[in-house]
Amino acid sequence: MANVISDETIEYVGILAKLELTDAEKEEAKKDMGRMLDYIDMLNELDTSGVEPMSHVFAMNNVFREDVVTNGDEREKILKNAPEQKDGSFKVPKTVE
């Protein structure tokens, strides 16, 4: 395997991805990612010098509109989906000491 994923890399990617992996999952992820990157490295066979990266197939423009509310008050409906709520707001663990 050409791409060897280190413990540090998996830790770092776990932080970016906001995922908490078990030790077994980390080992699995190292193997999976290494194998995928080996495969993805195939792209290096292509000469892409001078080729612009294409994020969208068609030209994309900003779509502007007036900032006007068109839907009604859906607070109650929306809060129904909240895992926890309090006083008409989403409830989250304490963030400021």
Added chain:
Amino acid sequence: MNSLLEMTAVQLGGKIKSREVGVVEAAKAALAQIQAVEPAVCAYVTVDEAGALRQAEAVQKKIDAGELTGPLAGVPAAVKDNMCTEGLLTTCSSKILYNFVPTYTAEAVLNLQKAGAVILGKTNMDEFAMGSTTETSAFGVTRNPWNLEHVPGGSSGGSCAAVSANECFYALGSDTGGSIRQPSSFCGVTGIKPTYGTVSRYGLIAYGSSLDQIGPIAKDVSDCAAVLETIASYDRKDSTSIPRKDCDFTSALVDDVKGMRIGIPRDYLGEGLDGEVKAAILQAAKVLEEKGAVVEKFDLSLVEYAIPAYYVIASAEASSNLSRFDGVKYGFRAKEYEGLHNMYKRSRSEGFGPEVKRRIMLGSFVLSSGYYDAYYLKALRTKALIKKAFDKAFEKYDVILGPASPSTAPGLGESLGDPLKMYLGDIYTISVNLAGLPGMTVPCGTDSKGLPIGLQLIGDCFQEKNIIRAGYAFEQSRKYESPKIARDAQAAAGYGGAQGGPADGIRNRIAETAGKEA
């Protein structure tokens, strides 16, 4: 009565219009079929019996009042569970959305409802549309109605299985790398992935936003054209939506391919392609040639590079799109955690399945500083080259013809052990998404095991009508068939309507699956 479920959506719509079939009667027949075959097929995550009957009564009234006159008015349909439906559970087949009830309806579904569709329920899928077998669903595995030991394909496996088993008359799916076309091929039904931007993505829970498109799945090309015509719309709520004036797709339902230039990429017929699939595809090409099309082989090039480019781009977009699932506003929240960040991490780690985590990790990696240029930008440059290769091909051809998948449906459990091998199965479908092109799968035969084979037709951007015309012309050469399980259920049932459902009239697999886990 048995023949009712065998009708295409447009045929049923005609019978409803002429008052030969009632809307409630059609909904009840579909619900009874669901009740009969679901224990074996598991195509739905949620079946909304009471809601379907309510909608049916309301639609019948509007038809009687002359307010609804379209070809699909009153026809029962199913929707993939990644499209938001107001008031009806929408899970993406993920534990992290196990209890999510949207406050609004996806634009494509809304367009169907305006045309008088009766929505029966939400269909199973690979979790967040990541997978090719519908086995990564958190709520059970959907089975292929042609052989229950085989997968239906994915990720729109539930929608395709439901259409195939006559559990609905048509369904919506979504296609990011082949998720409409490949399961359509495996289940012996027809599916279209339209040109990017044709159908609004508003309310479609995003996976790879630059690749995702919603499209129809049905028994034949005519149904798909009628449904696509209904769901296509310019939508200001989707900034990638494209205003089109040529969405009269049913006008292309013409049995005439004289002079049509059809190219078969040699790269699509090489190593890895199953012999029986290859023979069926070439036979289909011959049928079109005999009808007057000019068919030749050519070198498309770059085909093998589409898969690595796709997995970089799709995973990168997924890692960003799925960051919204954090246990705050909706869905699953972990029971035990220490502080806010740990709550995010635990909720996500317990809520997402292995394939979703794999792609979020890969996506986070290729976007991270130090790797962004080498992986992400390299993939976007490759995408530009692939698009150019298609542009060149469409200078010479109206339609590109090939298989939808290298093989027929694999057995249950054969694919998940080796993700990379599963990804390689997307080789014929993935480049279409990268290039934003329309693509369609039409059934063209079965293999020696009796599993369906699908023919893929690819058009240039905005040229759906070419592939619809070719597909329609080809389809005239064969007869649509339902699998035995659908016909047996129809023969056994009296269709007195669906009885014995739960009191609230909504059934879903969430509780069942949770029970199994505990």
